[in-house]
Amino acid sequence: MNKKIFVVVRSISFADSVGGMEKAAKDHILEMVNVGYHVTLLCPRKKIVGNIPDGVTYIDISWPKWDRYKIAMTMGLAYNRWCKKVSLFLNTHAKHNDIIHFHGASAGTLGFLDSNIISKTITVVNPHGMEEFGSGSIFRLANRFFTKRLIKQSFLADAIIATDNLLIPVVKNNLGVNDDKVFLIPNTIDVQKNRSVIGNKKNELNAEHDGLNIVSIGRLEYNKGYDILGKALSIFQSQNPKVNVNWTHYGRGKKKQSLLKLCIKENVSLRIIENASDIEVQNSLYTCDVFIQPSRYEGSSLTTLEAMVHGCLIVATPVGGIPDKIVNQHTGFLCEDITPQSLYETLNKALQYEDIHIIKENAKVFVESTYDIMVSTRKYVALYESFDK
Known part of the structure; x- marks a missing residue:
């Protein structure tokens, strides 16, 4: 069994944080390292909080520089461009039976990957809260248009994670997938x-x-x-x-x-x-x-x-x-x-x-x-x- 895994996430915190996805992605990486996986993190440098731990290889897939001002509502478009940049790296570096694990809307990378990469790698998506499908400020419609399209590329993955029983039908409905692609794995915490x-x-x-x-x-x-x-x-x-x-x-x-x-x-x-x-x-x-x-x-x-x-x-x-x-x-x-x-x-x-x-x-x-x-x-x-x- 190949134990190399690429973890793709837009933002992550290795320091104190109250963000759900940022914490979950960090815990996922640390646990995979602990059980012997060779983890490569793909994430923009400016969206990492804290120090990358020992045992993790880091590749900076930079975020578009022009996405600077929230009022411009360019985050969704920038996310789309970033996923394309991630795909360019994976198309040349991912090997047979490598695992590619996507967090959130970074799953949009699947839509840009070469078909032969998808066919020879193991692709997993944890869509997390799927806020893209909820309601919210009208001023964020442009961003949600892009992020919803990105996360819907999850259907190309081998496996999609539902973190709770009640979220299984939500995952299936939002992402347009059948039972055979959805796996129940809870988001967890280090109790002790x-x-x-x-x-x-x-x-x-x-x-x-x-x-x-x-x-x-x-x-x-x-x-x-x-x-x-x-x-x-x-x-x-x-x-x-x-x-x-x-x-x-x-x-x-x-x-x-x-x-x-x-x-x-x-x-x-x-x-x-x-x-x-x-x-x-x-x-x-x-x-x-x-x-x-x-x-x-x-x-x-x-x-x-x-x-x-x-x-x-x-x-x-x-x-x-x-x-x-x-x-x-x-x-x-x-x-x-x-x-x-x-x-x-x-x-x-x-x-x-x-x-x-x-x-x-x-x-x-x-x-x-x-x-x-x-x-x-x-x-x-x-x-x-x-x-x-």
């Missing part, structure tokens, strides 16, 4: 590593006397639904005026200012921390009263897994792969729909639930057994070894 950085004593929930400390993690983008959370907390505050609600969010994004304005208007206490260390984030999860994931649409949701690792009380919307992880009133609490009122009602129910400690423990046990990083490592190795060209 996340727990090893904990240094604080866990809080006991006592909202009436100590205040209610809420944590959320993720990019401040429309699809993440943090405006929904802001409005829900406004309702909660009006119905529980004696409770001091403090919301801390870890992450950055284009919706930062609009969210801050909303919270000022709604009299919601919000603190946004953009460059926190992973140690700070994990300890904040460990000591918070509630973790909330209010997404409008979502992929696998690694942040939900991180919260489960620490036995957080979790409230989330029923989108993407979240319901595969948060089983209502067993490992957390799911909203009935994606509205501020529903989120408020679910939060209220969670805080009044008598056996919260059982739900928290269930979440910890479930993430250990199903979403620890060694689970995905074993499944990726088995998938790669199942192909032989």
Whole structure:
């Protein structure tokens, strides 16, 4: 079995990060190195955060220089050009039975590869959240036009990853593929590593006397639904005026200012921390009263897994792969729909639930057994070894 793998990704973080795909791609690379694969990373230099680890060969496939200003809406076109540049490299360097693993819309590279390269290599796509198929700002339509076309080239791959059972029909529908191409391999996290950085004593929930400390993690983008959370907390505050609600969010994004304005208007206490260390984030999860994931649409949701690792009380919307992880009133609490009122009602129910400690423990046990990083490592190795060209 050939153990050479090319990993293609537009951006990746080997440092502290709250981005789902960036973290997942990093973990995938490190685990493949650990089990003996020779990994070559293809990624633009300017889109790498942190230091490339030992054991990884790096090839800089540069991003188009003219894609500098977000207001110009050229990212989608630049992504298309970048995928073409990646294909030029792979057309001359990929050999028989080499593995090419694409993350996100980098799958568009498949549309530019020579047919003989596709036929003699093992090609795998993890489409992640597929935000290209969701709704969003009208100003991003041009970018989504290109990125959607790119990710739809996934049909040319030998295997496409669905990270959750509930996402299998979504992957099939969005990418136009049949069952035989879709393989279930969860996005996972290093459970022990996340727990090893904990240094604080866990809080006991006592909202009436100590205040209610809420944590959320993720990019401040429309699809993440943090405006929904802001409005829900406004309702909660009006119905529980004696409770001091403090919301801390870890992450950055284009919706930062609009969210801050909303919270000022709604009299919601919000603190946004953009460059926190992973140690700070994990300890904040460990000591918070509630973790909330209010997404409008979502992929696998690694942040939900991180919260489960620490036995957080979790409230989330029923989108993407979240319901595969948060089983209502067993490992957390799911909203009935994606509205501020529903989120408020679910939060209220969670805080009044008598056996919260059982739900928290269930979440910890479930993430250990199903979403620890060694689970995905074993499944990726088995998938790669199942192909032989």
